[in-house]
Amino acid sequence: MAKSTTRYVCSECGWDGLKWVGRCPQCGQWGTVEEFHEARPAATSSRTAAPGRTSRTQAATATAISAATPITQVDTSTAARLATGFGEFDRVLGGGIVPGSVVLIAGEPGIGKSTLLLETAGNIAAARPDGKVLYLSGEESQAQVRLRAARINAMEPNLLLASTTDLATVLGLIERERPTLAIVDSAQTIVSQDVDGISGGSTQVREVASALIDTAKTLDVPVLLVGHVTKDGSIAGPRTLEHLVDVVCQFEGDAETALRMLRAVKNRFGPTDEVGCFDMSGEGIEEVSDPSGLFLSSADEQVEGTCVTFTLDGHRSLPIEIQALVTNSVLPTPRRAVVGVEANRIAMLTAVLYRHGKVNLLANDLYVSTIAGGLAKEPACDLAIVAALASAAKAKPIVRSICAIGEISLTGQIRPVPRLEHRLREAARLGFTVAVVPPTRKKVAIEGLRIVEVTHLRDALDALKVI
The missing domain is CATH 2.20.28 (Rubrerythrin, domain 2)
Known part of the structure; x- marks a missing residue:
């Protein structure tokens, strides 16, 4: 020991x-x-006793010391990215998986991390029949993984499965098979016999991550690593785990809806503001290249209490439909129930609507929600929220082809929002004909879209015809 x-x-x-x-x-x-x-x-531990491992590491070190090359002469042909088969996944990673990189995929239990990576393994195995893809599971048996692979149509002869929780076995399999891609599910279930500590503890997670990173860099094999999260949403294990790996992605979503979002929290090879959209079903995960229709209702008739806005999620501009319901309260303290919107923001906007819009909702029960789990927490959604509340209170529907974008200050002013032109182009693409927006320094002209600039809340409500 x-x-x-x-x-x-x-x-x-x-x-x-x-x-x-x-x-x-x-x-x-x-x-x-x-x-x-x-x-x-120890000197005879499993990591150093692997066949050819010590000599290879020493040779690589000696080569690195003697091969200092000018940056303009560095060969980048060996850094060709590996396509995952999902355009959304590739964009989040910056164009694909970089050889020798370690990517950590974290998310809530049951959100679909293993399904996403198993389907990715099937895509790569199908695209590269001359190579191997190694899927190492420490949570399920080979039979259980095969059943899921058959359900999501990821049955490929060059997709290798192994079920183990021993770190030495994992490293030995990667070194022996030299796969195109290795997937380890998950970091918290793998145990090293060279260190003390329980499975999933800080000691074990750090040792497992260090060993996998060393193997990935030495053999130039990319590794996708699944990570568990704690009850507060942070990645389980020491915080250094996130510093050690090259890419950290969060797989998010509501278990009650099929929408899943993949975000890059850290990326040494690409941007960290990209978002990938996926749809979870019984047959696996499908990418959603155009998620615009997910956040809008399919009703064609005009209904009071609804207004559409556009919010930014990374580089994407997504339409969000705000729905509001206003009822007379029978309680001493009126109720405020929200879904996808910040409750404190609703309280502030209700006060602004009363003071500067002359619409009194302080004694009413207010219910505000979004469609399909969309989030309207950006300040640019303020104008649409207020418009939906006023529309519900006055029983005056807003025309479906009108959208509202803008932040509202406590003085009732409509403030500018970032990347407004990007939002308006997406609105025009989806068929909106009128956009009520704050004034901009640079005039924006988009074909097929009439832009109405307003400076005050009262002017915006007049333009939307809800008062």
Whole structure:
């Protein structure tokens, strides 16, 4: 058994020390410093005893020292990205998977992480029949993974399955097979025999991540790593896990809806403001290249209490339909129920609507919601929220071909929003003919879209014909 050393590590920022403290001296968080035992791997450990591993590492080190090359002469032909078979996934990664990179996919339990990666493995195996794709599962048996692969149509002869929780076995399989892509599901289930600690603990997760990164860089094999999240939504294990890997992606979505969003939180090879949209079904995951229709109702008739706005999610401009219901309250304190909208924002906008729009809803029950799990938490959605509330209160529907974009200040002014032209072009593409927006310094002209600039809340409500 390897010799163990006791250290104390902050689960929030990764600080470590020899003594326990109640408050982390680096990030200032209380109660985040935990004890763990870090072992020093012996010279004959499984990681160093793998066939050819020591000599290969030493040779690579010697080559790197003697091969300092001018940056203008560095060969980039070996950095060709690997397409995942999902255009949405490739865009989030910056164009595909970089050889030798380690990508961490994190998300809530049951959100579809394993399904997404298994379908990605099937796509790559089908596109590259001369290569191998290795899927290593520490949570399910080979039979269970095969049943899911058959359900999502990912049955390929060069897709190799293995079920193990031993780190040495995982590294040995990757080194022996030399796959085009390796998928490890998940980091919290793999255990190293060279260090102490329970499965999923800070010690084990750090050791597993370090070993996989070392193997990926040495053999130039990309690794997709599944990560669990804690109850507060952060990735389980030490915070250094996110610093070690090359890419961190969050797979988000509501379990009650089929919409799934993939976001890049960290990306050494591309942008971090891209968002990929997917649709979860019983047959697997399908990418949604144009998610505009998901957030709009299919009703053609005009209904009071609805207004459409456009919000930014990364580089994408998405339409969001705001629905509002106003009823007389029988409670001493009127109720405010919201879905997809911030409750504090509704309270503020209700006060602004009363003071500057002359529409009194302070004594009414207000219900505000979005369609299909969309989020209208950007300030640019203020004007559409207020318009929907006024429309519901006055029983005057807003024309379906009109959209409203703008932030509302406490003085009732309609303030500019970022990338307005990008939002308006998306509105014109979807068939909207009128857009009520704040004034801009640079005049925007879009064919087929009449732009109505307003400076005050009262003018906006008049343009929308709800008062």
